[in-house]
Amino acid sequence: DTAVSQTPKYLVTQMGNDKSIKCEQNLGHDTMYWYKQDSKKFLKIMFSYNNKELIINETVPNRFSPKSPDKAHLNLHINSLELGDSAVYFCASSRPAGELSEQYFGPGTRLTVT
């Protein structure tokens, strides 16, 4: 019954490793997002996809690469992890990007880089 799901919920890894976070939504939405929430709770958009097409790419290091195999899935791959990448990453989805509307957030993935 979950609307937006993410895996894993927790991820602990060492600097330099490569890791992926997966997101799936069953709401039939066309638009999906990745957000980063730091330790001070700032919520910053990283990427947005509309119907598998990248439409927003904020100033994110190119170590971060999103991939959308279909409009229900949006994954985030991170290469060469750094200490500063430690944060909670949220996936979200909404109706088509041309009309701003409610975004449905997943439960988050807490990434800890040691």
Next chain:
Amino acid sequence: GENVEQHPSTLSVQEGDSAVIKCTYSDSASNYFPWYKQELGKGPQLIIDIRSNVGEKKDQRIAVTLNKTAKHFSLHITETQPEDSAVYFCASGYSSASKIIFGSGTRLSIRP
């Protein structure tokens, strides 16, 4: 680019009292203003939103007001209850930008 300022960063109110959180946005093109509530260990959840063609919207104990001239919008929670304790985020955006920008959040605590 768009900037959203949110105040206060923390707010503690007695149960049953009202709470007010204020936000200011910078881009006059913004036409969509949602408010999200984030409980501990969960993702943000929309509680109310307002579009630029209205000045006020109410849903039970929650109301939002928008002053487009001053680029201010506010969240009002009346008759606060313990379950209102959470972090609240304002946001603003406009359709052609295809994104919303979040404020820095307000941690609301309800004292019993």
